[in-house]
Amino acid sequence: MKGTIIGLDLAKDIFHIAVLNQAGKQARKKKLRRRQLRLYFTQTEPCKVAMEVCASAHYWAREFQRRGHEVVLLPPQHVKGYLRGQKNDYNDALAIAESAQHGAIRPVIIKSIEQQDTQSFHRIRRQLVGEQTRLANQIRGLLAENGIVMRKGVSVVRRDIPEILGDADNGLSERFRALLCRQHQRFLDLDEELAWYKAQLVAEAKSDETCRRLSDVPGFGPVVSSAFKSWIGDGKQFKRGRDASAALGVVPRQHSTGGKELLLGISKRGDSYVRSLVIHGARSVVSHAGKKTDPLSVWINRLVATRGFNKAVVALTNKLIRIAWVVVARGEDYRPQAV
Secondary structure, three states, rough: OOOEEEEOOOOOOEEEEEEEEOOOOEEEEEEHHHHHHHHHHHHHOOEEEEEEEOOHHHHHHHHHOOOOOOEEOOOOOHHHEEEEOOOHHHHHHHHHHHHHHHOOOOOEEHHHHHHHHHHOOOOOHHHHHHHHHHHHHHHHHHHHHOOOOOOOHHHHHHHHHHHHHHHHOOOHHHHHHHHHHHHHHHHHHHHHHHHHHHHHHHHHHOOHHHHHHHHHOOOOOHHHHHHHHHHHHOOOOOOOOEEEEEEEHOEEEEEEOOOOOEEEEEEEOOOOHHHHHHHHHHHHHHOOOOOOOHHHHHHHHHHHHOOOOOOOHOOOOOOHHHHHHHHHHHOOOOOOOOO
């Protein structure tokens, strides 16, 4: 089936496929249940299989690759332009097949099991951090209703709650003290859970060669290094560091017409979580660059003076992503510019 393209519309139980022949015409369409999908692609001669990047896409991509097929994962926002007629599952599968046949859309690299494990790790950790922040805000709000005002911050809650519970003259009722004690215990449990995740990140930063080299880049601590490595993989999907910056959405968004170029704010494309981590790391570097005299700090301070703090942070984020791409894709160590 050389030259044949199968567009697969993924789902939980019912899958739809559209098959394009070598001439680019729709040869057939088919509906398959989950238990039939593996058997169908096992019995089908090796061909190109196209899917949108969505839930379970990377899993099925690895399954089809093991059966000898060439798998292409496409961003759904770009496949949308190939949809004709009314939206249904068969038309979606046909649009996926035609977009793969056109070949103009940059495909998404298939994630390995290790990359997905690291991604799951960061998602769970992010959920725990958010849960602890929400719990701290709830505790502060409930205490404010009882006349006790606390400053913002998780560390403040960690420090002040034992004192509040031990103060018998602050006017809190016994019932509210019991509720506050249980909430404080939940807060400590989350602290313990997050400490385990932090220990895992530190161990990975020491044992993994790529994370170790990334940790030498300014603004790349254990969290940023692990998340960036999970996102970029081996980096071979990008020809240059500029492409990696564009994929992560830290290049200007363009809206030009009639020969007049108009550059707006950053495009914010790609993984928002990884982008926010790198930006926070860059913000820390910019904040501490004021009293340093190395070439990078001099460049940062000049940007802060001429363009402002926030634009300097974004410019440094762009530079750091390009540096990190070189570290990952070319296997090089970070070498700071000499004074």
